[in-house]
Amino acid sequence: MASYRRRSRSAPVLLLCVSLCFPPLRTEPVLSCDALRPGQYLCNEPKIDEITQEPENCTDATALVLCLPAPNISCLLSNGSEFKFSGDEVGFNKTISCRNVGYYSYKVAVALSLFLGWIGADRFYLGYPALGLLKFCTVGFCGIGTLIDFILISMQIVGPADGSNYIVDFYGARLTRLSINNQTFRKPHLPV
Structure with missing residues (x-):
């Protein structure tokens, strides 16, 4: 009976040593910050130039906006280090499209x-x-x-x-032409 008690007292100590020596394994790999899924980050609205009505710093039909990962999201920064965000830090820049205006x-x-x-x-x-x-x-x-x-x-x-x-005003009457090519998905029509 005494040997049984000795084992039961040493089990918590053994479990504590194992948990300290071997940290829990992660099930998912840490993603790069720019590979986060929608809902895990929020991008700021672009700053609109009052004259051109396009995002500021628009070059080659693209502009950059700042994106903030959600609180408690961990991801890899551009330098390769892992960072846990609080929701107030900029994690990455996202490119958005803009137009060449005259x-x-x-x-x-x-x-x-x-x-x-x-x-x-x-x-x-x-x-x-x-x-x-x-x-x-x-x-x-x-x-x-x-x-x-x-x-x-x-x-x-x-x-x-x-x-x-x-x-054209940024939220104005812009028209976007749609085109169909070989990569366009066409939904098959069901017979009536």
Whole structure:
């Protein structure tokens, strides 16, 4: 009976030694901070330039925003060290897309097309002097050309001649063209 008690007292001491010598094993590897899943981090809103209405420091159609991992998230920083975040520290930068804008306002182009399109002011403004002169000489192609130009400019099909995009409010009426290629998933139609 005495030997049984001796073993039962030494079991907690043995368990304490084993737990101190061998830390618990992790089941998941520590991810890089920029590989965190949505919900594990929150990115700040980009700072918008008041003139271009695009994120500040927009170069090559991309801009950087600061992202903060959630509290108690551990991840690897860019230097390879593991860090446990409290929710207030910046963990990584995320790239967002932005547009190459020039000096041409969408609102001005639509207004010129609507009110002075019959004399070609919209085409002169956008940098198409030959078409502007043609519209001026033919009084807007007798109204048909003015209507077609208004539709093309308001749908943002015709843009500035320098290849840039219109200045449109950041949360304004931006149009994004969708295209279909071989990598586009097409949902099969079920027979009726």
